[in-house]
Amino acid sequence: MQVNDDLKWMRQALDEARSALFLASPNPRVGCVIVGVDGVLAGRGFTQRAGGPHAEVMALRDAARRGCSVAGATAYVTLEPCSHQGRTGPCCEALTRAGVVRVVASIADPNPLVGGQGLARLRAAGVRVDVGPCATDSRELNLGFFSRMVRKTPWVRMKIAASLDGATALANGDSQWITSPAARKDGHAWRARACAVLTGIGTVLADDPRLDVRAVETDRQPHLVVVDSALQTPLDASLFIAGRTLYIYAGVENNEKKRVLEERGATVVVVPDRHGKVDLVAMMRDLARREINELHVEAGSKLNGSLLRDGLVDELLVYLAPKLIGEGLGMAQMAPLADLSQAYELDFNSVDRVGEDLRILARLLGRDCF
Numbered sequence: 315m316q317v318n319d320d321l322k323w324m325r326q327a328l329d330e331a332r333s334a335l336f337l338a339s340p341n342p343r344v345g346c347v348i349v350g351v352d353g354v355l356a357g358r359g360f361t362q363r364a365g366g367p368h369a370e371v372m373a374l375r376d377a378a379r380r381g382c383s384v385a386g387a388t389a390y391v392t393l394e395p396c397s398h399q400g401r402t403g404p405c406c407e408a409l410t411r412a413g414v415v416r417v418v419a420s421i422a423d424p425n426p427l428v429g430g431q432g433l434a435r436l437r438a439a440g441v442r443v444d445v446g447p448c449a450t451d452s453r454e455l456n457l458g459f460f461s462r463m464v465r466k467t468p469w470v471r472m473k474i475a476a477s478l479d480g481a482t483a484l485a486n487g488d489s490q491w492i493t494s495p496a497a498r499k500d501g502h503a504w505r506a507r508a509c510a511v512l513t514g515i516g517t518v519l520a521d522d523p524r525l526d527v528r529a530v531e532t533d534r535q536p537h538l539v540v541v542d543s544a545l546q547t548p549l550d551a552s553l554f555i556a557g558r559t560l561y562i563y564a565g566v567e568n569n570e571k572k573r574v575l576e577e578r579g580a581t582v583v584v585v586p587d588r589h590g591k592v593d594l595v596a597m598m599r600d601l602a603r604r605e606i607n608e609l610h611v612e613a614g615s616k617l618n619g620s621l622l623r624d625g626l627v628d629e630l631l632v633y634l635a636p637k638l639i640g641e642g643l644g645m646a647q648m649a650p651l652a653d654l655s656q657a658y659e660l661d662f663n664s665v666d667r668v669g670e671d672l673r674i675l676a677r678l679l680g681r682d683c684f
């Protein structure tokens with residue numbers, strides 16, 4: 315009976331966590347539900363913007379607002395409560411101080427600053443602790459955070475808009491638009507959940523894109539990352555948007571260009587590979603240090619091909635329009651394979667219709683095993 319109740323309440327806590335999808339980054343999306351001794355919901359909440367209250371504190375505040383007692387209550391939290399003084403106070407203390415006697419956590423926190431200590435502190439304070447319900451869902455919702463904490467690189471999702479025959483642009487570079495407004499709006503929702511959007515200088519020069527979130531409501535814009543070896547980003551490019559964090563990764567030192575781009579508001583990071591291009595592996599590590607959990611790639615076929623070659627892509631988000639374009643630019647430029655055993659293997663996670671287009675979410679095999 316208790317197992318069923320635990321699942322029921324943890325699913326509600328997960329619903330709370332999903333409300334933080336666009337908001338919590340770079341913190342994990344966490345939800346909390348507090349159930350009183352009478353078995354009735356006392357309070358619920360989810361992680362706010364970075365620096366704001368965590369889910370547990372929001373749920374305690376909600377209970378206070380409703381006038382519900384939490385003495386003797388059980389708290390369901392989708393991630394181990396934090397035990398450290400970060401931008402906010404430790405949540406395990408807030409729970410014990412409020413009189414919570416049992417905490418059910420979906421999964422332990424992969425953050426080395428927390429890693430089991432939150433649960434240990436709760437137990438030391440006499441709180442009964444259980445771990446496990448809905449662990450897969452909680453981790454999946456925070457794959458970017460888990461990836462950054464465990465692998466020290468972001469979770470990389472490559473978005474591609476293509477015709478049914480796999481073209482992402484005409485041979486002359488024109489690509490606007492291949493997919494329908496509904497699919498493009500859906501793409502904005504995927505941008506919104508990411509910590510950062512990444513593109514290449516080829517796309518910047520061809521499209522002069524903004525790569526921000528406009529088609530869906532959000533309180534937080536993802537950062538933008540441009541891969542631009544020779545710092546060719548034009549100073550009047552549309553991607554310079556006041557207030558947005560912009561990183562430009564270069565492959566060569568050029569102090570004069572760096573200075574003018576930084577005056578324009580960008581942060582220039584030089585990570586050269588052997589050819590004077592951007593070292594994409596070093597860039598990913600650097601992005602993780604800058605607290606990028608989920609990275610949403612919207613680049614052309616050259617950069618897409620290099621990211622795949624370097625083993626940096628975790629999943630593809632492909633929109634397929636019911637159009638045939640014929641000769642054009644492909645999804646990802648790759649060296650010819652010698653035989654089919656070298657093909658990248660993926661799993662189709664989901665296939666949905668969005669407007670008149672198809673949306674395919676496909677994960678490279680084994681990428682989520684960390």
Ligand SMILES: NC(=O)C1=CN([C@@H]2O[C@H](COP(=O)(O)OP(=O)(O)OC[C@H]3O[C@@H](n4cnc5c(N)ncnc54)[C@H](OP(=O)(O)O)[C@@H]3O)[C@@H](O)[C@H]2O)C=CC1
Nearest residue numbers: 475482487489514516517542543592613614615616617620
């Ligand atoms: N339909 C769709 O989903 C999309 C279509 N497009 C289309 O794609 C076209 C642009 O494609 P493309 O020219 O391939 O542009 P990319 O966005 O792939 O940028 C490629 C450039 O990135 C730079 N770069 C730096 N380091 C690396 C590296 N390690 N590996 C690879 N590239 C690196 C290179 O320029 P440098 O050496 O100068 O730094 C390279 O030319 C446009 O026509 C655009 O409309 C673009 C995005 C999405």
Ligand SMILES: Nc1c(N[C@@H]2O[C@H](COP(=O)(O)O)[C@@H](O)[C@H]2O)[nH]c(=O)[nH]c1=O
Nearest residue numbers: 475489491492493498521523524525612
């Ligand atoms: N052509 C194409 C896409 N192209 C992507 O959208 C970028 C433009 O973004 P923005 O300037 O923010 O509107 C462009 O540079 C490229 O990365 N996306 C799609 O969903 N469908 C499409 O058919």
